[in-house]
Amino acid sequence: MANLLVTGGAGFIGGNFVHYWAERHPDDAVIVLDCLTYAGNRSTIAGVEQADLVVGDIRDTDLVEKLLRDRDIATIVHFAAESHVDRSISGPDAFIDTNILGTNSLLKAARAVWLDKGSGKQHRFHHISTDEVYGSLGPDDPAFTETTPYQPNSPYSASKASSDHLVRAYHHTFGLEVTTTNCSNNYGPYQYPEKLIPLFLLNALHGRSLPIYGDGMNVRDWLHVEDHCRGIEACLDDGRPGETYNIGGGAELPNMAVIDRICASVDKAMEEIDGLAQRYPDAPAAKGQPTDSLKTFVTDRAGHDRRYAIDETKARNELNYAPHHTFEDGMAQTLRWYLDHEEWWRRLTPWAQTSH
Template identity: 55%
Template sequence: MTQDNKRKDRSILITGGAGFIGSNFVHHWCNTYKSDRLTVLDALTYAGNKANLASLENNKNLKFVQGDICDRTLVDNLLESEDIDTVAHFAAESHVDRSIIEPGAFIQTNVVGTFTLLEAFRQRWNNRSQPQSDRFLHVSTDEVYGSLEVDDPAFTETTPYTPNSPYSASKAGSDHLARAYFHTYGMPTMITNCSNNYGPYHFPEKLIPLMCINILLGKPLPVYGDGQNIRDWLYVEDHCRALDVVINKGQPGETYNVGGNNEVKNIDLVEQLCQLMDELAPNLPVSPSKELITFVKDRAGHDRRYAINASKIKNELGWTPQETVEGGLRRTVQWYLANSDWWKPLLSQEYKNYYAKVYS
């Protein structure tokens, strides 16, 4: 989307803006709407990294605040002091494996945190005499819909919710709250449910960065179960463009599914990454790197397949993904190869302890 000279400047609160998708969204918005004001609120937990925004630190229209979305006083103050008219809500505990080990944090952040934001925005919105341009975008996941069999049709916006992990259940709860605030209070909430994202600034515990980094370190590439689980992969820049369109053109009260049209089996994805690393990374510790593939005990309650039908956002708002999985994976591998100074500090002892717990 290009800058519209007639468009009213926004003042946006971006929660979780130092995380993976959130920070990519901040970069996108700063590059696209240079006169908008952005306030990033992030607790800087293990997956939040201020280094994700380092190249923007001199941007006079960007303010960073470290804090918790469950802190109502802080949220109220930010909405008022920064004259916020738009919330893009990314902040969430998001890793299924961690939700299995410690579900409480997911309920607190994803459910209580979203409720706190909604209540604070509702008060702000009412005090502003409910201006038509205000928006509250709740960014969610396709995992709320549960699991598909290989021949099942893809998820649509009317697919019943059947979450199967503490993570997806907590996101389902937050989706329901966002929807309820539109239907009960008329608040201009919108929900997006996206498929698996990948790209720059992705924390190393997730599948694609984990494989890239383990190949560089000569460590085993853990693949759950038989490796036949299928995911729809969405390049993060495509996702940010979709969220841009939803904020500026979407209808309050609506849900929009965002998918990459790239269904790939986990084992096939890992093998593609191995081929790219063999091609692009010199002097690997183990070559060919696919010799590092190691099948491990399957994740508890592991969903078999996710697939997004993104026809609604295409037909109503004109968005389609631009990146193929082949091109996106190449760009992603090149980014991790060029940014070892970003990911090496993340391999902390806490990360290593977590890794050992999950894959032992």
């Protein structure tokens, strides 16, 4: 039996990890530390018996130290972060506070309990980061590897790059046992509806416009969140302390291709699922019109990176990691999850509450 502290465990990726870990490690206790901002929801981990939610801030170093001592925790899996690029452009301060100062607070607490005052027992601080720290690729550039120089282009990616460097420094300076994974774009259940896939899906169901930045040809590598959790588990099991591993989904697609897939999936669902048109009468597909009629092009986001791509060779060779989901089956499952869990997302979208 092990005790894990999962920061941000009521959010999208963290919440999925809590479900994943509890299912595969039923004897482990999972302590979730989350301050329940707009993107953190109790309902995301409701029903997970092993999960004990502590509402608190990762910047509260004393609280983290107390949790590590009192719960006999030897593993931290650190998801807590501000992660929406648009929000980082309009309000970068929150990203500095959470992603940099918050990570430093966790590292200080871990060092104090596990090293300065600890017994020297085996421990692990696992840090979740992003491929966005590497900057933007040209159309013919090789994919990001763990040795690609950092070139963050948004306040969000700059704050994550800073936290990555702090984690590395605590290993090399103080001997803290750390690992880091840099992931590509995640999608799947429980994703807050401000990110592309859930936003466009819910907009399509409610007849709202699908705003496409620029020409829609920005390329991302899409990673199903369950595959991401699988990669983190492999890193906790076999990752070498001090090392970084890139976790990708093997689905490099332009945004427009993803949007077209969402539109086609909604059109197909309206045809095949009884009662769906009655549930969402404002959807074009409910009226026999194509969902892609909702597409609109808007001014491109400032500093919008053109292409991300992940080379996961190191994770494959050292961790035996490989994604299990194709984008096709992952998208089908994701669409079905949102259709089956309307009660989860409806209260997060005030505009949808009166759309019936």
